[in-house]
Amino acid sequence: MQNVTPNSENSVSLRPAARVVAGHPSADGAGVKIHRVAGFQSADFSPFLMVDEIRSENPDDYIAGFPPHPHRGIETLTYMLSGEFEHQDHLGNRGAIREGGAQWMRAGRGIIHSEMPSQGEGGMHGFQLWINMAAKDKMSTPDWRDLQPEQVQERTLDAQGSMIRLIAGTWQIAGESVSGPLLDAASEASVADVRLAPGADVSLPLPEKHTVLAYIYRGSLATERGTVTRGNLVLFGAGESLQLRAPADGPGEGTGLLLLRGAPLNEPVAHYGPFVMNTREQIEQAVRDYNNGTLTD
Template structure:
């Protein structure tokens, strides 16, 4: 097995989206090839409803898939095709925008007013840019969780991992999307596809990823394959860890444990023409999308 060295570590940046939702963006709108097939990743968490309750009113999407994972609170959604629903804590929605959809997402806090969730955008290849839109709403109880002997818990949203497969299927990028919790002071090896683009997003606790590059002032002694290594780089809350190639990610949790998303996908390697919520391959296709929005033909009859 070959471990994945870390190419970079960055902190998610605070930003505003929708009608004034305060969130943290780990990446998006820059260097789309770096995370190909993924385009954007947002962490929206807050305990002040005034900072998220206006939500994401009606807006278009074309040429991408959006993945919404709710940890706490709820997200009520609706779209131009007549779909309606509520994503509760622990649930996932995978929306394939395809040829075009108008939808809205309105977050609501739990009983204490707290809201926490993530949204990932995945690109569609040119052959599927204009496919029919569809939804997959998955309840948290339907997402498998594997607990290893050392107490590591892995929730499998999509992809194959440790002999189990996540419930979200038929996704163009065929990604691996895991929610990983590692108990305190534990070293864990997690297999991934060797050449798939892979990143981790730490959202609770702290951990050390082998050969990570950014010092965080914490010294951790760990033993891997019989060799003791001094590690000074501890990745904490809202840290994005972008890996180089290799077939396993190695993490050592800190004294409070660590929880992170581990996401991996095969790059599409196609041109990206991007304007807001619309991602196509050429500028001409973007212009056509804007023309469709203006003349009322953005939403297509799926019977055509």
């Protein structure tokens, strides 16, 4: 795949694969095993901060979940491919999402919540994205809502059965503008689950100024930087259209990836544990507020 410079009104520039970011094993919550790609200090990730993947058939790897803990200054989006997770927070929100569902949370000035598996066997495969909030919104009112699988819009991408599930944001699919129901961030953060048949080659128009990332969770993705395998993230350069190719000799199940895009915030990032602000002083204030019980006031 080559980056094409427009030379007529009918040509478009393709986004090149600018770099590949490797994921790594980690743990969070009460010892949940995850695979993580973090970009807190990478301006070219903005507005995204982190992608965590939970993937295990062993309940011991995830059953302890994420007991009550605080956040400030971010939004999160949790998306499940299999298994179930239940959210509860200090505002009284409570809801479980199952296979194919998602939930969005705005921490704003402060939220205390838990995320716990609601099934003890059968395996777990899902993701949580951390999305930065603009400085002007970081102390806004917390919010939460869920999206059950039947609410997710799906569109076919080619005759081989490749498809896209639209979770958040507005996407142009075959000339039609289609919106996923989650997220209303100033960053225009948008999320889709793309599933490519072996040998598929599809193109999607995307806003030229948006950051575009693809996290491969199944199979592999063919790029001009070589074949990118599962558990890694591709960061694409500037352009008007994104070309996604699944190797023809890949596994029969094809390629699965989370496609992320959003307007970069171009603001400083200060991060400590569950808090993401703009300055170290704001982080210190968040810690004090949590310790003295006023984080959610």
